Amino acid sequence: MGVGKTTIGRLLAKELGYGFVDTDNVIAQATGKSINQLFTEEGETAFRKLESDVLSQVCAFTKLTISTGGGIVLRLENWGYLHHGLIVWLDAPVELIYNRLAEDSTRPLLQDADPKGKLRSLLEQRTPLYSQADLHIIEREGETPEDLAKRILEAIPSVLKTQVSH
Template identity: 50%
Template sequence: MDDFLKGTNLYLVGMMGAGKSTLGKILAHDLGYRFADTDAVIEQAAGQPISAIFAQDGESAFRALETQVLGQLASYTRMAIATGGGIVIERKNWSYLQHGVVVWLDVSVDLLYDRLKGDQARPLLQAPDPKQVLQTLLNQRRSLYAQADVTISVTEPQAPEAIAAQVIDRIRAILRPPHSTAE
């Protein structure tokens, strides 16, 4: 594949369950990039699952770790990086994200809920009405996610490979130089 991104990192943002990790691996393969998942890096560095970090130290401690990990990953090039759903909340994180191409996987709440039902590993979903939690989080974050360079809307199940192809097509479209109207 040609290097149309010229080594620029690709950051996937969106709600938990949007498919950022699955898609990130496919995009990394297709682009000849390396893949990283901020949540997995945090768990590896902390030596415990995110749910334990939330339980022991709280969300703010987790968010601080998340910013630290993002800063470290952002120093590399040729990376496809799946971020945690709330990474867009911290303003400092945008200083890292904006050095790459940011792709928002905008997945409907119904589809997110179908994917995440019964997932005990998501601390924010351990609530009486997890679907309402998803809707509330999306409402809080939507304007932040919308700052992405590319938005891919997913309202029904699609093959991850098909979504990856859409992402690459959309990125190519925004990176293409405008056509000259001069004759």
């Protein structure tokens, strides 16, 4: 959460000449509600169902970069959809994310008495799930979104199946 999926996904799409979709944005547009409102008014379970519905539809397209919500990994069903493409785990130290999101109130799960502790526990719970991604990119201090998009693009060939020449 807050690691830069939306920001960097958009840049990657541009570099690749692909379309771009952000599942949180699609959900907000389709429902006319913010992510905060959805969590408060409908609950996290209803949000997760919407998130799977959106992913199940957008994963069918080619030449598309999809930025997801940080909790997309939680439902087993989503992994079938994610594996239509190449999955990148964008990772950053909790301290960095916490500082970035300190003034940001748009993440409902961080409206907590101890947001840093919450970030830590979410990351701990989800690490085994994020580890299922094809590519793991760890952000370095001071790296810009452009730097990260470039690094992801450079790393992608390393996880593509090597072609067998005859």
